[in-house]
Amino acid sequence: MTGRRVVITGIGVLAPGGVGVKDFWSLLSEGRTATRGITFFDPAPFRSRVAAEIDFDAEASGLSPQEIRRMDRAAQLAIVATREAVADSGLDVGAMDPYRLGVTIGSAVGATMGLDEEYRVVSDEGRLDLVDHEYAIPHLYNYFVPSSFAAEVAWAVGAQGPSTVVSTGCTSGLDSVGYAVELLREGSVDVMIAGASDAPISPITMACFDAIKATTPRDDAPEQASRPFDGTRNGFVLGEGSAVFVLEELESARRRGAHIYAEISGYASRCNAFHMTGLRPDGEEMAEAIRVALDEARIAGDRIDYINAHGSGTKQNDRHETAAFKKSLGDHAYRTPVSSIKSMVGHSLGAIGSIEIAACALAMENNVVPPTANLHTADPECDLDYVPLTARDHRTDTVLTVGSGFGGFQSAMVLARVEGSTR
Structure with a gap:
């Protein structure tokens, strides 16, 4: 390397x-x-x-x-x-x-x-x-x-x-x-x-x-x-x-004087070896992917400014990754804005992970966290700050984006602002 x-x-x-x-x-x-x-x-x-x-x-x-x-x-x-x-x-x-x-x-x-x-x-x-x-x-x-x-x-x-x-x-x-x-x-x-x-x-x-x-x-x-x-x-x-x-x-x-949206500073993928479509509610495998991605990026979990969630809208997924954020980020998970753009653009299967990376880079570019649309009713099992309904102005220097897929795949990526990079 x-x-x-x-x-x-x-x-x-x-x-x-x-x-x-x-x-x-x-x-x-x-x-x-x-x-x-x-x-x-x-x-x-x-x-x-x-x-x-x-x-x-x-x-x-x-x-x-x-x-x-x-x-x-x-x-x-x-x-x-x-x-x-x-x-x-x-x-x-x-x-x-x-x-x-x-x-x-x-x-x-x-x-x-x-x-x-x-x-x-x-x-x-x-x-x-x-x-x-x-x-x-x-x-x-x-x-x-x-x-x-x-x-x-x-x-x-x-x-x-x-x-x-x-x-x-x-x-x-x-x-x-x-x-x-x-x-x-x-x-x-x-x-x-x-x-x-x-x-x-x-x-x-x-x-x-x-x-x-x-x-x-x-x-x-x-x-x-x-x-x-x-x-x-x-x-x-x-x-x-x-x-x-x-x-x-x-x-x-x-x-070459290129405009730099973000650095991809950390990435990891894990598999739960558990079930083709099912997820354990404790979110351990996703939490492990997040921890390894953070280690690769050489940053602590409390440096994350925004989490782009997989947020598919199924009961087991949303519960699973909420638990994973708490496991990997500790108390900082409660202070970190989280949102799912699938509420607006749906779930395009294999494409959505890249579409969400684009959303993260643009959130950093504009210091705006996109909202979770259609979030009106609180769920006691999903008790983080999911940025309901309306986008939020928020300084966003470091972003975590995650994905979860059938077969037990769990992936996490960290994007970081590069100082001195301006349009």
């Missing part, structure tokens, strides 16, 4: 209610929700009929007809987010040694929308037991291999260094960035394009979450359906989105 410090110098975001960083931050800082009734397909057969969809026009976003034809929606989101991040960074990727430029993209469910749609076509709406492959699009193979996401991003920026997809469920967006940080620290690359993308709002995904009653059935009030930490919460709202970052070594960024 070289001990090199890794910073964020470019951000690109496509999220429900906010295509681009500016609109994304406007939504969060104003406490608006982007959850609504599903429009992508007829949701009538399903228990949960709400989602957080992006009003995304691929052609208007600069994708060519061939790119639109070739790529699943999740890959399209990743490419548009990548272009915004690179432009925001001011980095001339074309002038770089391509072997020193790498890519890591996280995704929990890959090309779900494309696969679902193509199955409908080749099976004649499910009527054929033996599907007719002649009706499939020529690029169907790319839908089967999530590695195509990383390949598309690498082609878009001319990266010939390490190119990887990280798929660890709902922590994929944190873990992909964490992996990119390690490659930079060890000196294997000079710049990483890192982030995540998922577009899972499809019949098959809704059916799967319906079966285990993980998503909310609050269909009569879609905009109030996502209620993390609220006493009336009853499941999460499925979302979609992508966030991509330009990551580079601190001194290199300073030499």
